[in-house]
Amino acid sequence: MRKLFTAALGVLGVLVTAGVATAAEAAAPVQASLDASGLGLTAFAMVIGMGIAAAGCGIAQGLGLKAACEGVARNPEASNKLTNSLLLGLAFIESLAIYTFVICLILLFMRPFG
Numbered sequence: 001m002r003k004l005f006t007a008a009l010g011v012l013g014v015l016v017t018a019g020v021a022t023a024a025e026a027a028a029p030v031q032a033s034l035d036a037s038g039l040g041l042t043a044f045a046m047v048i049g050m051g052i053a054a055a056g057c058g059i060a061q062g063l064g065l066k067a068a069c070e071g072v073a074r075n076p077e078a079s080n081k082l083t084n085s086l087l088l089g090l091a092f093i094e095s096l097a098i099y100t101f102v103i104c105l106i107l108l109f110m111r112p113f114g
Contacts (some may be wrong), residue, residue, distance in 0.1 A: 046104040053100035060093045 068086040073081045 004106050042092070046107055050097075050100055050104055052095045057093050057097040061090055062087050 064086060068082050071082045
């Protein structure tokens with residue numbers, strides 16, 4: 001039930017924000033660059049987004065390492081399989097933080113508002 005609720009909440013979040021993310025103004029004047037407030041809000045969004053991504057990835061990596069250590073302690077013969085799976089999982093988790101960093105850089109340098 002908890003997984004279903006989490007999945008439904010995620011889908012609802014995407015549906016709620018999709019209209020705002022894809023909306024375009026009808027006759028918005030084209031700006032050459034962001035004004036100071038727009039740049040400040042973009043930087044604030046970058047800080048919040050990267051902080052959440054780093055915290056989430058850190059927690060996930062800690063839980064994965066904890067589970068791998070417990071698995072090796074219970075079954076030492078399976079340490080090679082667990083190590084390979086752990087390293088692959090940690091690489092996938094770390095890639096999520098890198099994707100967030102790339103999106104933050106796109107927000108800063110591509111200036112999507114102007």
